Amino acid sequence: MMEHAFRLGIDAGGTFTDFVIANRASGDVKLFKALSTPSDPTKAIENGLKQIADSLGTTPSAIVSDCDLCINGTTVGLNALITHRGGKTGLICTAGHEDSIEIRNGHKEDGYRYDPEYPAATMLVPRYLRRGVRERVLSDGSVRTPMQEEDVRQACRLFLEEKVETVAISFVWSVLNPGHERRAAEIVREMMPEAILTVGSELYPQIREYTRTSTAVTNAYLAPVMRRYVTAVDRYFRDLGAKQPVRYFQSNGGLAVGQVMTDRSVYAINSGPASAPQAGLYVGAPFGKENVITVDMGGTSFDITLTRNGQTNLNKNVDFLRYRVGVPMIQVETLGAGGGSIGWIDSLGLLQVGPQSAGSEPGPACYGRGGTDPTTSDANLVLGYLNPEGLLGGKLPLDVAKARGAIARIAGPLGISIEQAAYGMFTIVNSGMVNGIRRVSVERGYDPRDFVLVGAGGATAAHITALAREMGIDTIILPKLASGLCAFGQIISDVKYNYMATAPLRLDNEGACEKIDTLFGEIEAQGVRHLETDGFASERIAIKRSLEMRYVGQVHECTVDIDNFRIDETTIDKVKDAFHARHEELYTYCERHNPVEVVNIESTLYGLIEKPKPPRLEGTGSLDLALKGSRPAIFQASGEATSTPVYDGSKLGVGVSVTGPAIIEEVTTTIVIEPGWTATLHESGSYLLTRKD
Structure with missing residues (x-):
């Protein structure tokens, strides 16, 4: 008998925090969602655990103590980098190289290389906190100029005066002779015992001084944020009775303990979506699929990963949010396209969608939480794709009137109907996502028609047949756990x-x-x-x-x-x-x-971590039993509605097929099946969607 009954995965997104709990023996997997609480992430975890406890008839403490692993994927590091809310950082570097992170090898991002008005990147370390130290190691590892220790001490005195909380050290050719960096680190620890320290030759011992320095600075900048987050989450789970330390998901596609996520905070940048490829391969395995494009549309973003022959591409030495990061990260293409993406009219009078998002606070207008801007979710509700009675099994009511009122704000100036404006938003956000899929496939030499499209994220299922149609992909795998697939990917990762x-x-x-x-x-x-x-x-x-x-x-x-x-x-x-x-x-x-x-x-x-038993659907169901009724849904630019059957996914049996146009409502996602597509429920818990020629 297994010592612990459960394994818990938590994926904190911009709008929702997803919870997946697996019974390790039976393979039964349950999915729960709670609104994210950016000001206090542990509050969302508390809310989610309460839902799980109520469902299982027990307490959060009993659940956590009976988990072999509690795994957390988080956007905390990513959000800190996006909003420039990291720690106050100081840099100690070789004298004369204080500006290397600003010179950036003379590089300007692709697409802006010849744009003189493109603004410079915001520096994570201001110029006055970059302190040069007289020292020099040559390319053969020999010491040309011994390190002047007083320079390091002067830097520390300035950092203490300026209340710097985190320090990065990066010297030229330290990867061949790290002696100077190590001695400088000893001095910093002696004079600044409370500071968090990042040593470039330890974090990223690779040639290329700019990349190493930028990686060390980014790591140092995020370290205080991750330390506070990890400390709070670890304490929360310890107080609940967790028998094992919390594991955190890294951007390299694997798990790590909290101390590692503090010391190597740069690995937390893409923590959430990095588990998508593993989950995509897992749900593709019953169908013999190893060429997988996994797409995840949540409330604020759309993430794309590509896996070929079972291997997922890793990025190294890339500019992420304009900061060079050398450490390996799962290659994720991220767009500002989600359920909360806001529709607006540009200076030319053209309709645009995103990248701005309503997030979870206040959220789309249809949530009734104070939002007034038209969002993708509002458009999907007007188009008839979403259940007007609400999401999450009715726990999140939707207001059709407010959705229509928000869409009317752009329909009026455009001189079109509310329905046409909603379909226009749907089409535009899809176009952006299709371009993102092309970037990870066509632009890298892969034919997307050789891949299956795997859907993840709560909003993806409403768009996925339209995306596949545009890409020429004729096979989609959409797991019932789609809206929490990244959280599921965490519990099957090593x-x-x-x-x-x-x-x-x-x-x-x-x-x-x-x-x-x-x-x-x-x-x-x-x-x-x-x-x-x-x-x-x-x-x-x-x-x-x-x-x-x-x-x-x-x-x-x-x-x-x-x-x-x-x-x-x-x-x-x-x-x-x-x-x-x-x-x-x-x-x-x-x-x-x-x-x-x-x-x-x-x-x-x-x-290597023991995997939970694969989930398998049991029981029977029929198309007639699952039919809930019908509602008007719009599948064309004219805004003309079609009476569309709506099915309860929980009442569909294994092997039952649904032919589009149709809508299947699962508790945490809604599957829109366009005309020409057929969805068949597989025993593995995934829908296989295929398109007629």
């Missing part, structure tokens, strides 16, 4: 840590094999110790290796995955062959006659 090292050397150099093999051994030993301390036995630890490589003379490198084997003279050709193959895959050619060099290495260590 603990995951990335360890890196710099190894700038040519593979044909003497001793190259031994050095690379030694470095892999060192960083992997560090990771294994970390996971063993976390309670994982050796048989529950897995390791994946990769190298960043290039031809000698190239400027940019590419990441090459390799198997775990001893790297020596007899196996080095396997490494070279893997690089040539990857280079040809990326750029259509390789140069086997040219020498190859390694720039960085990375090992990803997994603490």
Whole structure:
């Protein structure tokens, strides 16, 4: 018998906080939602746990104490970066490099490169808090200029005077000789014992000084916010009787304990949507699908991830919200398109939707919480897609009159009917989402028709057949848990840590094999110790290796995955062959006659967690039994309505098919099936939607 009965996943979004609780033995999974409370995230957790307790006839304390894992995905770090509400940060760097984060390698974001009026990015560390230290390490790791310790002490005195709460340290070539950074860190800890400290060569030990410094600064900036959040959540669950520490979801697609999320706060930036690919693969597995595009439309944003052959792309060295971040993150395309996205008329008199959002406070006009702006949810209600009696099984009533009043604010100036304006908003927000899907597929060399579309998020199901139609995709998988799919992805994910090292050397150099093999051994030993301390036995630890490589003379490198084997003279050709193959895959050619060099290495260590039993639907149902009635719904730009059957998803049996136009109402989502589509309920708990030719 399992020691603990449940596993709990919590995904805090901009509008709703999702809760998924799984019975580990039976596979039964339940989904709950509570309005997010940005001012006090633990309040939303409290509200959600109360719903779970009421449903199970027990108490929040009993639930938490009977969970083997309580997992939390959060937008706290992301929101702090968006709103520039991080901690007051100081930077200690090599003298003469105080402005590297502002010069940004002379780079301006794509699309604005030749725009002289594009404003500079807001600096996370103001100029007067960037303090240079006289020191210099050369590219061979030798010390040219010893570090002047008094410079560090002067910086600390200024930081104390200015009430700096978090400090980043990043010196040139510290990845080859971290001695100066380590000594500077000792001085900061001595003089500023309360400050949070980020050391660049420890957080991101990779070549490229600007990327390393920017990553360290971003981490330091977010650390106080994440510390406060983690401290509050950990205390809340301890007080409820949690037997295990809370796990937090990282942007690299794995779990971590709270201390790691404080020390490596930069990994919290995309915490929520990073679990979507894992969940997408999980729901696609019963159908034999490994090419998956997962789309998640919530209240404020639309997130897109692509997984090909079971592997999800990772981003490294990217500009995220205009800040260079080097650490690996699940590649997520995020748009300002959600149920709360606001419709407006621009200076040319054209209808636009988003990226502004009504969020959860005050929310869409139809929520009746004081919102007056027309939103996507208001449009969907006017179009007949949403149940006028309310969402969440009637727990969130909807006001049709207020929705129509909000839409009328744009319909009048445009000289069209309210229904036409609503369909116009629906079409425009879909167009933006289609463009986002193209960016992760077509623009990266993938044909979207080779993929299935997996729906996540509470608002996605109302739009997903329209999105698939526009992309030429003819298969959709839409789980009953769609509105909480990211929370579900958390409870089936493993603990995951990335360890890196710099190894700038040519593979044909003497001793190259031994050095690379030694470095892999060192960083992997560090990771294994970390996971063993976390309670994982050796048989529950897995390791994946990769190298960043290039031809000698190239400027940019590419990441090459390799198997775990001893790297020596007899196996080095396997490494070279893997690089040539990857280079040809990326750029259509390789140069086997040219020498190859390694720039960085990375090992990803997994603490493998036992997965809950897969959910399986039982019981029967029929189309006639599930039919609730019909209501007018609009599927065309003219605004003309069609009488559309509405079905209760809880009364549909396995194998039952619904042909569009139709609407299926689940407790936490509404599925709009356009004409030409058919939805069939599968025993795994997902609807398989297919389109006729």
